[in-house]
Amino acid sequence: MNGGMMDESALVMESRFVDDGIARLVLEAPGIAAECRPGQFAMLEPSPGAFPVTRRPLTFSGCDRSAGTVSFLFDVVGKGTSLLSEASPGDRIRLLGPLGRGYDITPGRWLLIAGGMGAAGFPFLLSRTGGGLVLAGMRSSRGIGCLPAGSRLATEDGSAGVRGLVTDLLVDIDWDAFDSVAVCGPAPMMKAVVLAAPRSAAHRIQVSMESGMGCGWGVCGGCPVPSSGGGYLSCCRDGPVFRADCIDWERV
């Protein structure tokens, strides 16, 4: 799957905080920009120095083929993302990608369901599906600027949209009105969404899974996702986007 991956020394075109603790990076990586599809990801090298020892996985948030750029939107949670957020325009960041299987983009009506930073990849996805209904659950209003316009919103603290979880937005949803459903967010949120969906919708739901990653290109065995067929799938190679019924949600 990753045979077409490239390791580009990408020029930082834009680097800024879009909200408290949320950074946006635009990188010039023409080879990767020409190939990447929504739901795929890249491994970014946080520092040219020895540490940290591994790269960090980020979903493509946007891609401008003509400009040869890709963009990322991420929460600064630890050492790696913190170093990445400190990059300045003109710096170079090593970028390995495109990696993994993205969304299966079939024509029809799309429902996109995000939890927190899970929405990072939705702008890119929407640009290829030609639109769709977006539901998003956030902890607070922090980060709502990152959501596509027109998103329906639930916040845990009630500071924007309805007070509650993203699953509370599902009660009004007519699942049969959508041909494809994309879900991306923390594992417990995705599990709750999948369990809330009618069984008949399961094969139309695509979930974007997360896992700690050692390589991102299929060799380290570090990114297991419990398979409904027993054993594990590889998040970076078989995913990160899976059909919801391929996952053993009991073990997630």
Place this chain on the structure above:
Amino acid sequence: MNGGMMDESALVMESRFVDDGIARLVLEAPGIAAECRPGQFAMLEPSPGAFPVTRRPLTFSGCDRSAGTVSFLFDVVGKGTSLLSEASPGDRIRLLGPLGRGYDITPGRWLLIAGGMGAAGFPFLLSRTGGGLVLAGMRSSRGIGCLPAGSRLATEDGSAGVRGLVTDLLVDIDWDAFDSVAVCGPAPMMKAVVLAAPRSAAHRIQVSMESGMGCGWGVCGGCPVPSSGGGYLSCCRDGPVFRADCIDWERV
């Protein structure tokens, strides 16, 4: 000896390359500036991060008590000095000092003999002795801008001064005309100078020794200097400036 040492978070006032691979740092460290004497040194923390794990020793090259600043002049030879040379005005560098025993500054005529970057501490020394004759041996003309004005110079490649070693400059020297002699440079050069001096001068010669240092304040045992009395002296605590006859030059 190091009871009066301070650990100051010093503001970088000036940071620049004065020649190819030779950096100059001026740091605001009023506590240390008030106390330091020629021949003493400080331990500089190359990075606030985890690595490198130890500080690097540098001799005070200058000290402006009224401004509360101290300056350093150093060759960029490895990771630590390279990081230090990258500091920008406004950054802060942790500075531990003043450390060790400096020159015994007695009145009279001074002869100062330097090898390479050994001249780094001479401006400060000259400011306290009220002058003296400086002899310097360098590999090339690189770094001659760092020498006090009026220095007599030998270069190995003959690109400035006489072609040869600093010991070649000693042939004209009347040792009895000087009350104090200060020698600073690579160990083999200092050894050659001491051996070239008349025995009667040995107790008037002060040498500034170098050694890898783990702490700089006397506790790690990492900086042995062979003692003429057998065993070792501690470079950071008993030195770095020693009377030449305290050193066992056979074992240097």
Place this chain on the structure above:
Amino acid sequence: MKAPGRPSIPASFWGIPIPGPVALASGTCGFGIELAEMNLLDDVAFVFSKAVTPEPRDGNEPPRIYDTGMGLLNSIGLANPGIEKVLSDVLPRAASIGRPLVINVAGATVEEFARTVSALEASGVHAGYEVNVSCPNVEAGGMAFGVDPSEVGRVTRAVRRETDRPFAVKLTPNGGDMVRAAQEAEAAGADAVTVCNTFLGMKIDWRTGTPVFRRGVAGYSSPALLPLVVAGVWQVSSAVGIPVIASGGVREASDVLELLSAGASLVQVGTGVLRRPSLPSEIAAGLRELLCED
């Protein structure tokens, strides 16, 4: 084999010509297929495969990877499809990588090691074996063998009986005497020893008081461990006559030269390749530069 001293770049290993001293470490390059697809094997001497066990293994429960910022903890647990699938599916594809392949084998008993090697003899694809008596991430087998020099001898003898191909025994730094283990491996007929597998490490989330990994301990790798591996290679290479393969902490060309100086005949890169698939070529360029300027 090689006395420690000024490094020379080996031209062959086990009689096979090599483009340089850098090999790919087990578990960090699959069977070399992905890197071959990217044309990144030109400067690779040997490919050491992911560990193979007799039966398929799912591997450990997640999480399996934790980057402390200064090093990588892994708890993969020998996840692999088992001999049968390796023979039918994997090796035929690995046949075209164009570099000599060494299969890393593991087992829970001496008999399992022998059985794995014996079964793999059916394939003509690989050049030899690396006997993994040092996996820190499984309960039975693995490291339990490696810490006991006489067990290392037993496993080595059992493997020797099954194959005429060359094989290395991969030692563990986690307790036990690596020098004695190497001597036992040599006496029992091994063609090389690999110094060494990952170090036993652990990460605890102090807010909960529980280890990040289910098994508690995991295997730890980091460029900061290089001095430990240099010491191990130096000690082992001074004590045995068979070649020593260095494994651990390599990040750049000077690290490779240091390990060759310590007595290594081949130098593996593992964690560094996860991060930079092109590391072997970057190191090859670095070696040319360093040896030129020197």
Place this chain on the structure above:
Amino acid sequence: MKAPGRPSIPASFWGIPIPGPVALASGTCGFGIELAEMNLLDDVAFVFSKAVTPEPRDGNEPPRIYDTGMGLLNSIGLANPGIEKVLSDVLPRAASIGRPLVINVAGATVEEFARTVSALEASGVHAGYEVNVSCPNVEAGGMAFGVDPSEVGRVTRAVRRETDRPFAVKLTPNGGDMVRAAQEAEAAGADAVTVCNTFLGMKIDWRTGTPVFRRGVAGYSSPALLPLVVAGVWQVSSAVGIPVIASGGVREASDVLELLSAGASLVQVGTGVLRRPSLPSEIAAGLRELLCED
């Protein structure tokens, strides 16, 4: 002693009240006199002295220190003035540091360990001993004892006979089974074990092919080794009933909490103090902050 789990900050050790869990490691703080002069012992629980041997020792030939950039190699070689001078010159000055002092003792034979402790009993200044069976930097003695659990037992018994003061046995991670060594120490009457001394490491200058240090190998310390020490503390504390003193890799408050979670009752800082003499106070502040926000 302590089950691994959520960390609690100990209020005492060996019955002595302490301001926090941080102690100064042997060989990186002298006898605490320099830090006392700087008023930097307020947040220090115990001071572990530089190793003392029966006779004065000059220590190893230079160089003795090499910072690889990722860790520190040291080859000090137990340089110390010997028992006599320690009793007459050093301990009287250390009497006023105001913190409990533990004297680190070493010897080349079991008898030398016993003799050192027996002679030091004449002083009333110190609270106890740390028995260093793990120094990687001397030929005879040192680590040679530590790698053999039954030797650890012998040394421990010999020391126990000489003193009623509490003492810890400082273990080595360099080969041998640290868990068994700890159990032997406990059975022979030790009041704690320290996990652990420096790791055997080596730096070779590849341009000359020779090691930087005369003895080849040296002791290696680095914050990147913390996961190895966490694993060691976890394993040892699960296997013995006496307190475990952690030593190795500590750089900040969260490291201390992780080691307490792993089962440590006291946490030493060594290399970190060489760089930052105020590290214990910085960590104390960090602990207050982390435990508050938590």
